[in-house]
Amino acid sequence: MKVAFVVYTPMTVLDFVGVYDPLTRLQSMGFIPDLTWEICAIAESVGDSHGLGIVPTQINQPLDSFDLLIVPGGITPLVYELTKNAQLLEWLQTARNCKLKVSVCTGSLLLGAAGFLNGKKATTHPNAYDLLQDFCEVVTDQRVVDAGDVITARGVTASIDLGLYLCEKFVGVDATKKIRAMMDYPYVVTIGRNSNDSR
């Protein structure tokens, strides 16, 4: 299994790292020994919304050789601007044949703008529900939304729950329990609504 972790300026770095941690443990803990990944960017230099520099391992290469595409989000108006960036969308569209496309937070706006959410149920950060409506069939407030070949997660910290959800999908409950223990994560992965939601 080959994973593309997409990184870009100005993403929210926890959106990326929350799912990166459990997924890379699939390899380092021996559950999927041949799991490989690249940190994929369209530009050489990548900074989060506060300027934190992340070093990509693949720059402006087509994404068509990956099995799993993972797109983090960022501050809503900034990511919404990126949904009009033709160069970025064309690059993301090279992933059209990836078996599974996944996003965290407003990353779903980018998946949507690339056309990957057509006819799909999806979620995003609660402050971007309205914006997502233009890019998918149904917006929902579930923490992780599995729509088959596309899985979307809610805001920022939902990245960890998404990661554990993917682990369970790939290697089952028992292996995921061991990953969860190594991450010292005591919280139940809430696939339904967040307990603090008003809507």
Add this chain to the structure above:
Amino acid sequence: MKVAFVVYTPMTVLDFVGVYDPLTRLQSMGFIPDLTWEICAIAESVGDSHGLGIVPTQINQPLDSFDLLIVPGGITPLVYELTKNAQLLEWLQTARNCKLKVSVCTGSLLLGAAGFLNGKKATTHPNAYDLLQDFCEVVTDQRVVDAGDVITARGVTASIDLGLYLCEKFVGVDATKKIRAMMDYPYVVTIGRNSNDSR
């Protein structure tokens, strides 16, 4: 307030990013407008345990000008090796006058080896409780342990709970609720034992 986020090879990047996210929101959401930070390393090149490159902003500079020192952990035997690295410990010791020293996961082994946990109650990743005993007064399994000028957190994902705990300490409950909402974090910060602990 000036924060030193220590990064080093081979840290666990989620240990760093989990607390980095809420703390940097203190500045970007306007709660502490003059909060500044540096990404501090002893070497120019920093990679997590899987080789992910993080770009430091200060290299091998003394840490004596910071108010808050934050040290992430990494894979237990690798970090335990670093507790014998005199150059790293001397560098960390330049933070001795920082008002608050904080660690995530096995980062507490480094705080301890630098002498900052003498006479203190502290915690770490559950798989490093025994190792921590040599470096502090009492090892506890609480998720976040506030020992005054030193605060330690348990494994990896406890970094987020630590970050929110620090936010509440610095700017109070109401501001922290807003940060928590932006992070879309529905889980209660468990300062006591993890619900999945056997001990």
